[in-house]
Amino acid sequence: MDILIYDIPDEGLKIDAGSGDDWLSGVLIDVLGGLVDKNSVSAQLNIMRYDDNIDLQGLVQYNTKSTCDRCLAKFDSHSNVDIHTVLIPVSDGRERLSAGEIEEIELSSEDLEFGYYEGDRFDLADVVREQVLLARPMKHLCKHDCKGLCQKCGKNLNEEICGCEEESTDPRWASLKGIKVTKN
Ligand SMILES: [Zn+2]
Ligand SMILES: [Zn+2]
Known part of the structure; x- marks a missing residue:
């Protein structure tokens, strides 16, 4: 799912993807395997471009069928993954923002992630994959006090x-x- 940087209009690019979008269901199956209900996946993303920097925000949702780590019961759960990532171009192997500048932006927003892209495009599937991976629960419990x-x-x-x-x-x-x- 390549996004061309200079195709992003000034007002931003809205992506509304569902289970019919192979890139999205592909990413979730990559990360979660057979646990994910393919028909439940959706993503609403808003991509803005500020010069060469890309600001990507949105929500990815999916349902899973998991096995409780404590009682081994099967249970359904719904996950919302908030995404907010800034992609910065890499040029000649150097980042255009200095480390100090990146730190400044990172401090201003706690839940902001940073990534890089090369050339004139980035793969939206890669960004979503990384965020879903980070949001994956460490433990699967049917209820918190199982x-x-x-x-x-x-x-x-x-x-x-x-x-x-x-x-x-x-x-x-x-x-x-x-x-x-x-x-x-
Ligand atoms: Zn007993
Ligand atoms: Zn349980």
């Missing part, structure tokens, strides 16, 4: 309390049990 499975009998503790309680230890602390505390 109780998980009993370590002993394997029952889903969100659904029922099993009889193993008295012997159960929070698995997060189990590894600390063997540690002896010594005082100096």
Whole structure:
């Protein structure tokens, strides 16, 4: 999905993409594999050009079917990925903005990402891929307080309390049990 820099009109270029746009569903499948519901993907992006610098803002949305890391239940979730990236041209291997200038812009906007493009175009799919990758959750939980499975009998503790309680230890602390505390 190449965007030609000098094709971006003064009022900006609006991209409204959905599941029928192969570049978009391709990116999400690249990053999320079979977890993503192909029919749910959409992206609304607004691309502005300020001289040679490109300001890209928008929203990418998709649904996934994941497996909970704690209780192994399958669950559906919806993700919104806010995108705000500035692309800066690389010329003769040097960035046109100095490191100081980049730092200044970065400080002025916390959630701003920077990227580079070469020549007269950039690949929109690459920008979206990077942002979706960064936004990917580290953990998949069906709900934030999922109780998980009993370590002993394997029952889903969100659904029922099993009889193993008295012997159960929070698995997060189990590894600390063997540690002896010594005082100096
Ligand atoms: Zn769960
Ligand atoms: Zn149990």
